[in-house]
Amino acid sequence: MSNPLSQLGLAMRAGKVVSGDEIVxxxxxxxxxxxxxxxxxxxxxxxxxFRDKCGTYKVPLLIGFDREHLGASVGKPERVVLALTDQGFANLLRKTVSNTSEVEYIE
Incomplete structure (x- = not known):
């Protein structure tokens, strides 16, 4: 099974990740x-x-991992919030984390 955080790195290199409160x-x-x-x-x-905002706009939300790992996965210092802007990467990540207990996934 592939690591969801390595998929984030791929998405980042493809320019499909945005991070930071206001940008997200x-x-x-x-x-x-x-x-x-x-x-x-x-x-x-x-x-x-983010739970409220994603709920209002019907954007899937994933709460999990920690800020150090999220930052490291995209080659940056700590990151609290990231958004994937590509449906393919989003689907891939959702599949990978659906079997991970440390992650809360909200459709």
């Missing part, structure tokens, strides 16, 4: 975000903000 919120509002990932060790406020 903008991607959700413009319907560019196909899947949003929030670090499991982010604040409850951050998790709630």
């Amino acid at each position: 919120l903008k991607a959700i509002r413009s319907k560019e975000a196909k899947l949003v990932i929030v670090a499991g060790n982010s604040s409850l406020n951050t998790q709630k903000k």
Whole structure:
């Protein structure tokens, strides 16, 4: 089974990942975000903000991993929130994490 975080690295190299609160919120509002990932060790406020926003705009949300691993997977320092802007990568990641217990997936 492939590692979902290595898939994030591939998506990043393909230019299909955006990160950072405001940029991800903008991607959700413009319907560019196909899947949003929030670090499991982010604040409850951050998790709630993205849970609400993704719910409103019907964007799948994944809460899990930690900010250090999310950052490392895309070759950056810690990252709290990422969005995939490509449906193919989003589907691939969703398949991979569907069998991972450390991740909460919200459709």
